[in-house]
Amino acid sequence: xxxxxxxxxxxxxxxxxxxxxxxxxxxxxxxxxxxxxxxxxxxxxxxxxxxxxxxxxxxxxxxxxxxxxxxxxxxxxxxxxxxxxxxxxxxxxxxxxxxxxxxxxxxxxxxxxxxxxxxxxxxxxxxxxxxxxxxxxxxxxxxxxxxxxxxxxxxxxxxxxxxxxxxxxxxxxxxxxxxxxxxxxxxxxxxxxxxxxxxxxxxxxxxxxxxxxxxxxxxxxxxxxxxxxxxxxxxxxxxxxxxxxxxxxxxxxxxxxxxxxxxxxxxxxxxxxxxxxxxxxxxxxx
Amino acid sequence: xxxxxxxxxxxxxxxxxxxxxxxxxxxxxxxxxxxxxxxxxxxxxxxxxxxxxxxxxxxxxxxxxxxxxxxxxxxxxxxxxxxxxxxxxxxxxxxxxxxxxxxxxxxxxxxxxxxxxxxxxxxxxxxxxxxxxxxxxxxxxxxxxxxxxxxxxxxxxxxxxxxxxxxxxxxxxxxxxxxxxxxxxxxxxxxxxxxxxxxxxxxxxxxxxxxxxxxxxxxxxxxxxxxxxxxxxxxxxxxxxxxxxxxxxxxxxxxxxxxxxxxxxxxxxxxxxxxxxxxxxxxxxxxxxxxxxxxxxxxxxxxxxxxxxxxxxxxxxxxxxxxxxxxxxxxxxxxxxxxxxxxxxxxxxxxxxxxxxxxxxxxxxxxxxxxxxxxxxxx
Numbered sequence: 169x170x171x172x173x174x175x176x177x178x179x180x181x182x183x184x185x186x187x188x189x190x191x192x193x194x195x196x197x198x199x200x201x202x203x204x205x206x207x208x209x210x211x212x213x214x215x216x217x218x219x220x221x222x223x224x225x226x227x228x229x230x231x232x233x234x235x236x237x238x239x240x241x242x243x244x245x246x247x248x249x250x251x252x253x254x255x256x257x258x259x260x261x262x263x264x265x266x267x268x269x270x271x272x273x274x275x276x277x278x279x280x281x282x283x284x285x286x287x288x289x290x291x292x293x294x295x296x297x298x299x300x301x302x303x304x305x306x307x308x309x310x311x312x313x314x315x316x317x318x319x320x321x322x323x324x325x326x327x328x329x330x331x332x333x334x335x336x337x338x339x340x341x342x343x344x345x346x347x348x349x350x351x352x353x354x355x356x357x358x359x360x361x362x363x364x365x366x367x368x369x370x371x372x373x374x375x376x377x378x379x380x381x382x383x384x385x386x387x388x389x390x391x392x393x394x395x396x397x398x399x400x401x402x403x404x405x406x407x408x409x410x411x412x413x414x415x416x417x418x419x420x421x422x423x424x425x426x427x428x429x430x431x432x433x434x435x436x437x438x439x440x441x442x443x444x445x446x447x448x449x450x451x452x453x454x
Numbered sequence: 455x456x457x458x459x460x461x462x463x464x465x466x467x468x469x470x471x472x473x474x475x476x477x478x479x480x481x482x483x484x485x486x487x488x489x490x491x492x493x494x495x496x497x498x499x500x501x502x503x504x505x506x507x508x509x510x511x512x513x514x515x516x517x518x519x520x521x522x523x524x525x526x527x528x529x530x531x532x533x534x535x536x537x538x539x540x541x542x543x544x545x546x547x548x549x550x551x552x553x554x555x556x557x558x559x560x561x562x563x564x565x566x567x568x569x570x571x572x573x574x575x576x577x578x579x580x581x582x583x584x585x586x587x588x589x590x591x592x593x594x595x596x597x598x599x600x601x602x603x604x605x606x607x608x609x610x611x612x613x614x615x616x617x618x619x620x621x622x623x624x625x626x627x628x629x630x631x632x633x634x635x636x637x638x639x640x641x642x643x644x645x646x647x648x649x650x651x652x653x654x655x656x657x658x659x660x661x662x663x664x665x666x667x668x669x670x671x672x673x674x675x676x677x678x679x680x681x682x683x684x685x686x687x688x689x690x691x692x693x694x695x696x697x698x699x700x701x702x703x704x705x706x707x708x709x710x711x712x713x714x715x716x717x718x719x720x721x722x723x724x725x726x727x728x729x730x731x732x733x734x735x736x737x738x739x740x741x742x743x744x745x746x747x748x749x750x751x752x753x754x755x756x757x758x759x760x761x762x763x764x765x766x767x768x769x770x771x772x773x774x775x776x777x778x779x780x781x782x783x784x785x786x787x788x789x790x791x792x793x794x795x796x797x798x799x800x801x802x803x804x805x806x807x808x809x810x811x812x813x814x815x816x817x818x819x820x821x822x823x824x825x826x827x828x829x830x831x832x833x
Contacts, residue, residue, distance in 0.1 A: 279640045280669065363669040366704075397669045399621050399737045401705040411747035411760065414823060418702060418737035420619045427765060429744050429803075441665055441704035442647065 192252055194262040198237075200245050200299050201267050206235040212254055220248035220264070245301040267297035269307055274349045274356035281338045281345075282365040284392050289313070289360060292333040293325075293349040304330040310350040315339045315362065338362055342394040364394035370445030372404070372438045380429035381406065381450050383436055387422040395422050400440060406450075408434040503569035503592045506599035507559045510590075511573065514541055515554045527593050527600035540606050546771035546830045547797035552579040568593050572752070581695065581772070581793050587752060609802035616767030616800060621737040623671050642672035644701065644730045648786050651724050654811065658713040660724055661789040663778055663822075666701035671735035674701050674728060678711040681723040688720060689713050696791055698776060698826045700735050707824055708778035710789035739766030741773065741825040744803065748818065751807065756815035762794065762825055763803040770798040774826040775806045779818045788814050798827075 191209040198204045208214075210231035218225040218237065221244040229235050231254055242248070245266045251259040276291045291311060295303040309332040313321040320339050325332040332349075338360075339345060345360040368391035374383035383404055388396040402424035406413045415426035428434070433452045438445035500506035506525065513522035519538045526532070543549025558574040568591065575586040591602045649662035660678040676697060679690040696710035746760035762773050773794040781787045792808040810818060 277640070397703065399623065399671070400669065400703040403706075411745045412821075413742060413744040413746065413760075415740065415742040415765070416705065416824070417740050418621060420621055420737070426740070426742065428742065429763060441667060441706065 192250060192258050192260040194250055194260045196262075198242055198262060198264045199267050200264050200297055200301050201239050201243050203239045204237040204242060206237065206250050206260075208232060208235060208252060210254060214252045214254035217251040217253070218248065219251070220244065221246040223248075243299040243301075245297075245299075266301035266303045266305070267299065269295035269303045269351050269354060270298035271296045271300075272309070272349050272351055272354050272356040274347075274358055276347050276358040276360060278360070280361045280363055283338055283342050283362050283390065283394055284340050284365060285338045287335050288338045289345075289347070290333065290335045291347055291349065291358070292331060293327075293351070293356070294331055295327060295351055295354075302330040303327075307351060308332075312348045312350070313339075313345060314348075315341060315343060315345045320345070340392045342390075364396045365390040365392065366443050367396050367400075367402075367440045367445075368443075370402070370438055370440060370443060372436065372445060372448050374436055374448050374450055376450060377427075380427055380431075381434060381436070382425070382427050383438075383448065383450075384425040385419075385423055385438065385445070388419055388424065388440070396440075398422070400424075402438060402440045404428065404436060404438055406430055406434040406436045408432045500599045503564055503571055503594075503599045504559050504561055506592055506601065507571045507573060507590055508557075510601055511554070511557045511559070511575075515557070517542075525601055527595060527602045529593065530601070530603035530605075532603050532605040536605055536608070537603060539608070543796065544608075545769055545797035545799060547795060548579055548581065548584075548772045548793050549577075549795040552577040552584070552795065555583070562589070566594060569599070577795075579793070579795075581774075584793060584795065586795075589752065608796075609799050609804075611799045611802055614801075618738055618767055623735050625732060625734045639732060641730045641732055642666055642668035642670050644668070644672050644674050644728055646676070646726055646728060647706070649724070649726060650786050651718060651721070652787070653718045656712065656714050658716045658718045658721065659710060660713070660726075661696075661708065661710040661778070662786050663706050663708050664697070664701070664728060665706045666703055669703045671703065671733055672701050673699055673731040673733040674707070675699065676709040676711060677727040677729065678713075679725040679727070680713060680716060680721045681725060682720055683722040685722075687725075689716055695774070696776065696789060698824050700733060702735065702737060705824075706822070708776050708786070708789040708822070710791075739764055739768050739770060739800075739827065739829075741765065741770065741798065741827060743775075743823045743825060746821065746823055748810070748815075748821070751809075755812065756810045756818075757807045758790070758810065758821055758823070759805065759807045760823065761803045761805050762798055764798045764800055767800045768829065768831070769800060770827040771830045772828040773798045773804065773806070774828065775808055775823060776826060777808050777821055777823045779810060779814070780820040780822075781817045782819045784820070787817050 193207040195204045208231050212231050214229055214231050216227050216229040216235055223241050242264050245264050249261045273294045281288045293309045295307055306326050308324050308326050311323045311334045321336050323334055339362055342362050342364050345362050347358045349356050367388050371386045372383055374381050398419050400419045401416050404415045404426045406428045408430050409432045413428045417424045417426040434450045436448040500509055510525040523534045523537055555576045555578045560572045562572050563570040571590040573588050577584045592599045644666050646664050651660045666672045676693040680688040682688050691711050693709040693711050698707040701707055742763040742765055744761045744763050749759050751757045758777055776791040778786050779788040790808040794804050794806050796804055798804050
């Protein structure tokens with residue numbers, strides 16, 4: 169707020185001083201974090217103001233010489249305004265561009281993805297220089313996706329307005345997917361967990377025991393053959409003359425198992441989430 | 455004057471003491487009456503079966519177990535310890551945190567020799583009021599009407615080792631100095647798979663089912679907002695305890711959101727919102743729901759009955775049953791829940807019952823029961 173007021177006041181002062189003797193010559197292009205000089209004409213003492221993103225400096229200078237701008241005053245990319253006030257005020261603006269890319273901000277979504285899903289993984293890379301300025305000039309970012317030793321994707325993408333991105337399918341196998349974005353010597357790595365999709369061909373078998381019926385699934389896998397993670401809930405339902413019994417059992421070591429206490433003939437069905445499995449008919453206790 | 459006032463006070467006090475000692479048991483119906491000075495005398499002699507039942511429940515309400523036990527018939531096959539435990543609960547069950555708030559006694563059948571009474575008990579519990587209906591049988595004995603008490607079969611779990619392949623999910627979060635975006639873990643994918651809004655006697659009800667489609671456990675809360683024709687929000691509520699909040703991978707839970715005193719006639723739209731968080735969780739204990747049946751209860755209401763069977767080795771202190779009921783097209787027409795007041799011991803079973811509104815009883819073709827559990831060790 170104070171800087172804004174200062175700029176307004178100085179602009180008014182500068183406009184009033186148009187046509188005065190001293191001149192300012194600002195650099196055509198400055199890279200962030202580099203030193204720069206501003207040459208002046210005229211003679212005598214003057215006050216120099218430098219206004220820019222994150223900086224507002226005031227110093228006494230001698231007209232006719234060069235004004236030295238320190239590198240730490242030019243770290244933020246953007247528009248700067250240089251003002252010299254002697255008898256009159258003169259101003260000139262210049263632009264500080266981002267330096268060379270020194271880091272990548274890399275966002276990958278999602279962190280977990282079902283295997284074999286189309287257009288499921290997205291990644292966005294934004295190059296920044298060492299002073300955390302976004303680098304808007306086009307640069308090429310290489311994206312590489314590897315699962316185990318297999319390469320799923322290798323793509324070079326040119327940034328547009330400082331952004332490079334990709335979207336791709338998830339792999340067929342469950343496990344860790346490493347996603348790397350590289351820009352020159354700079355790289356950033358992220359991990360996506362590829363997990364089994366919904367169970368496929370959910371099948372159960374059961375047998376009668378003195379305490380009821382023990383029913384268990386075959387090893388539960390998705391349609392790509394990945395084992396469905398332990399802890400996934402499988403619902404067993406048994407319907408008979410006594411009513412219905414249900415057990416929500418977690419998969420443990422690849423198999424879900426439940427005990428159903430029922431003496432009469434039962435029809436047992438199985439489901440996991442919204443996926444249904446086969447039906448099993450078990451006779452009554454002899 | 456100085457002498458008259460103390461005499462009046464002494465007389466009134468004596469009168470009140472006499473009334474307290476001999477006046478007990480004269481009340482009937484749901485008004486709780488009792489002795490002014492517990493332990494001053496034995497159980498009051500009841501001239502009517504209603505009075506006997508009322509006296510008995512008054513002693514239970516006051517936790518005068520000795521006096522309540524003295525009101526039982528000699529034919530009752532129960533010792534005082536078992537009788538007391540039945541009323542006070544055990545193993546950290548819901549009953550251990552409950553107190554009898556009020557009761558109502560209604561005669562069903564009476565002769566000179568015996569009588570049947572139906573009592574409606576209202577308990578105050580940490581999960582809200584719980585109603586219970588019991589039938590008492592009374593015999594007329596030499597010293598008045600006495601309640602015949604049958605010993606409740608409490609499960610006795612033998613000492614044993616129950617092997618469990620223990621499975622849980624732990625959550626590791628990154629440090630504060632991590633690079634932005636380097637350790638992001640998404641919230642679980644949870645989806646509402648059905649939603650139905652109906653008018654009930656108490657107001658509007660929004661219900662349905664929600665599924666955890668992910669491979670990690672999720673803490674889920676369903677919120678609903680009723681919107682009128684002008685697009686303004688009328689009210690918003692959450693599912694509170696009418697949902698299983700922790701959903702394991704691929705687990706389906708019913709949910710119900712109640713909007714008391716709001717008619718659906720004023721509602722144009724319902725906005726649903728599912729709040730999901732990744733939480734550490736355990737896959738145990740596994741609780742089976744056995745012998746589920748729709749039956750009429752003693753009062754003629756339709757209830758879903760069954761038994762919960764704890765298939766693991768840890769005690770479930772407060773089992774909570776949530777049931778969704780479907781019509782013949784598979785639409786969820788009602789969601790009901792109920793707490794079981796006794797703890798579910800390892801490898802043992804407990805009965806449960808949840809009520810269905812009379813108007814919906816005919817529509818129900820199918821149901822799904824989920825057991826939510828609260829264990830003192832975890833909390």
